[in-house]
Amino acid sequence: MLKILFFLSSGLFLGWSLGANDAANIFGTAVGTKMIRFKLAALICSVFIIIGAVVSGAGASHTLGKLGAINELGGAFIVALAAAITVLWMTKSGLPVSTSQAIVGAIIGWNFFSHNPTSISSLSKIVGTWIFSPILSAVFSFIIFFIVKGVVEKSKIHLIRLDFYTRIGLIIVGAFGAYSLGANNIANVMGVFTSSSPFHNMSVGSLFQLSSIQQLFLLGGIAIAVGVFTYSKKVMMTVGKGIFKLSPISAFVAVSASSLVLFVFASQGLKYFLISHGLPSFPLVPVSSSQSIVGAVLGISIAKGGRNINWRMLGKISSGWVITPIAAAILSYFSLFFMQNVFMMNV
C-alpha cells in the first residue's frame, strides 16, 4: 500500500497544483471582487470537482490512454512528476499554464523513451482540440454576453437585486464549472495511472459501486480539493484584481462559457446524444481551463467592441502554450532515463 501511495504521490502532487491554479479560473473574479467568500467558493469547488471526476472523468482519460498506454506504475509516476514540475515551474515564472498540455507533453516523452509510436490521430485530435477550445469558448462567451446584456437591460432589475442574482448565478455557474473541471481534468491527474491502477472494484453498501478507476479519480479529486483549500486563495486574488479585470457579471459570462467548453469535451452523455442524432460530436479530450477562460474573456472583449484587448498579454500566454508540452516532454524523457538506469525500475 505504501509503495502504491508513493507512486501515486506525483499524480496527487499534480492534482494539488491543478486545484491551486485552476480553481481561480472558476471562482477567481467572484472571490477577488468579494461577491463570494473564499470558504464558500472553496467548498463548492471541491465538492463539485470530486463529483465531476468520479462521475464523468472516464471519457477524457480514455483519450489520454490512447496516446500512450503507460502500463508500469514507475513510468506513470515519472510522467506525472514531470508534468507536475513543469506546471510548478511555469507557475513560478508567472506564466499561465495548462496541466493538460504538461501531461500530454510528458506522455509523449514516455512514448519516445519506450519506443512506443505516438498515435498521430490521437495527438492531432488533442492538439486540434487545444486550438479549438479557446475559440469555442470565445464564441460561447460572445453569445452568452449578448443574452445576459439583453436580459439585464430588458428586465430593469434594481442594482441591489441584480447584485443578489449575480451572486446566485456565480455560485451556480461555479458549481457547474467545478463539475466540468473535475470531469475534464481528472484525466491529467490520474489518467496515466489508469492502466496500472492498483485498486479493485468496491461496492459501497449495495447502493453503488466504485470501479477501480473511479477510486483512483476520487483520490485525485481529493488531491485537487486540497489544492483548492490550501493554495488557491492567493491565485484567486491575483485573478480577481490582476490579469483580467472583470466585473461580476462579465465573470458570470466568462465562467459559463469556459465551463460549457470543459463540459462538452468531457461529457460522454452529450457525445452519445449527438452521435445518436447524427450530429458531429466533440472529442473527449482534457483541455485547459486557463485557455478556456482566456478565450472567454477575449470573447467578451470582442463583444464590447474589441477595444481593450491586451495583445502582449495574449502573446505571452500563447507562448506558454507552446513551451509547456515541449518542456514536459523533455523533462519526462530524461527523468525516465534516470529512473530506469539509476533506480533500475521498470518504466
Added chain:
Amino acid sequence: MKKMFMNRTKQLEGDIDEYLDKVTVSSLIFLEGIKSYLNQDTKRFETQYENITKLESEADNIRRNIKYKLYTNMLIPESRGDVLGLLETMDNVVDTAEKAIEQFSIEKPDIPKFLHKDFLLLAELSSKSVEEVVKGARSFFKEINLVNDFINKVHYYEHEADNVEEILKRNVFNSEEITRFSKKVHLRYFAEKIALVSDVAEEVAERLAVYAIKRQI
C-alpha cells in the same frame, strides 16, 4: 437564508427610493419657499423653511443607514463606492437648497418687484435641474440606458440657470431704482445662492455620467 437576504435587498431598495424621494421633495419645497417669500407670505415661508430643515436631517439619516447596510451586509462590492459617492453628492444638493432658504429667513433681502420674475425663473430652473438629476439617479439603479437623457437635461437647466443668473445680476447693477451699492451686492449674493443649487445638481450629474459608464455591462 434566501428569504432573509431577499428581505434585506428589498429594504435597501426601499431606503434608496425613499432617499431620492426626499431629495425631490426638498427641491419642490425650495421652489415653493422662494415663491412664498416673493409673495411676502411670511407664515407660509417659515413653515417651508421648517419643512426643508426637517427634510434635510431625515435625508441625512437615511443616507447613513444605507451606508451602514451596504457595508455590514457586504452588498454590491463592485459599485458600493459609486453608490455612496452618488448619495453623498446628492446630499449636497439638499444642503444647498436648505441653506439658501435659511439665508432668506435670516437676512430677509428686500427684492424689488421688477426682479421677481427673474428670481422666480432662476429658482424654477434650479429646482428642475434637481428633479432631473434625481430621475437620472433612479435610472442609474434600474435602467442604466436612460441615465444620459437625464444628465443632458440637467446640463440644459444648469446652463439656462447660468444665463438667467447673469441677466439678473446685470439688471440689479444697472438698475437706477436700487440706489445703494450694498443692496446690489446683497441681491447678487441671493441670485448666486439660488443658482448654486443647479451647479451642485450638475456636479452630481457629472459623477453619475462616470458611474453609468462603469456600470455598462
